[in-house]
Amino acid sequence: MPELVLYNTLGRAQSPFRPMVPGEVKVYTCGPTVYNDVHIGNLRTFLFEDVLRRSLEYLGYRVTQVMNLTDVDDKTIRGANEKGVPLDVYTAPYIASFFRDLETLHVLPAEVYPRATEHIPEMIAMIARLVETGHAYEADGSVFFRIATDPDYGRLSGFGHGQEARRGERVASDEYDKEDVRDFVLWKGAKPGEPQWDSPWGPGRPGWHIECSAMSAKYLGATFDIHCGGVDNIFPHHENEIAQSECATGEPFVHTWLHSEHLLVDGAKMSKSLGNQYTLPELLARGVPARALRYLFLSVHYRQKLNFTFESLDAAAGALKRVDEMRFRLAHALEKPEATSATSAVTEAAERLATDFAAALADDLNLAGALAALFGFVREVNVAIEAGLREGDRARVEAALADVDRVLGVLDPEAWKEKADTAAEDAEIARLVHERDEARRRRDFAASDRLRAELTERGIVLEDTPQGTRWKRK
């Protein structure tokens, strides 16, 4: 296998990847904040991390991947309070929809999905260590990281000492009594109406950044190989993770940092106000094939902005159709049993595919190059079918496709069919249930009865609860 080269955000350069233990890679991926349904911009990052995982495995590494679920923070607490339900009742459906989205897009599961609320003792222990060593201090029942004690602060993002930039800061600076405006919160003293846990500094809850430092240390050790996220995580989140972890453990935190670029919709940044913040169920309800969406995400390099348009989805579906059509012709072509020469055009094409595909992956996960190798192969097989296949060619082609599909995960139409149908149907039902809820809110009982009848006809049972309408199949 070729040597893997990755672009490390830490140092902003490409370098050969060398895991701490030969053949094994430990990866930490920042997961979703489960306060709403994730949008396709979030999904792009998770798809990138899936491709990373699959590429590492293809290149011969064993992967241990951890992805956290942020189930306590300002947004989850606000949402739970607005609905008047406990935090875990509020986050449960978003955790479920997140895993459903990953499954729909054929994302391979991580080994561990730790939840913030289940790791409060680990976070408290790390914060206590930082307080003991002078890297953190208490003020008003909250605890802050003292940036002045970390001379390396800023080496990932470039926003270090003496920099004014504080974009994305999640804590209002006037909210607590901080020594330095840049210091960030590790533990937030309890406020009325918020969930709280006991700590040496009184009741409260963790700040956002500390969970990733505490949970990565627990599952991967103080030092590990790869940490990923979207580019918007670089500052302050990942910068703060490095500061917390290295000051608490005295060890280097992560060797290689990988970040995927933003997704744009029709050339614009996604936003609620533009109405272009699509979720996967919304796209499925519009008839978008999940398989084409996965292909579209694969086809753009992770460090480039990806412009999502419905035309680009059509192009993705068209590309997949070319592979499907080749397979159809292949399935119906005749092999000549008498032609058994050791090398054939198909054998050579399959060898070229394997070499070029692995080389493209090893070149900083150049999936566009890997797909170019695939379509070169498809063209060569089409020519070979015209010229006449030799015995065993059909199996050779299928084996070559199955091999590259370990990374791509899009080539087998059968694998997508059943799941995609169910996902599209679920999305349609969720839409009807939502419409009925809206009709009831407007007191439009004619419309709500009509929608209920339609759902009943589809075999759906509705249950009205204080938290909204639940549905299940009969």
Ligand SMILES: [Zn+2]
């Ligand atoms: Zn994180």
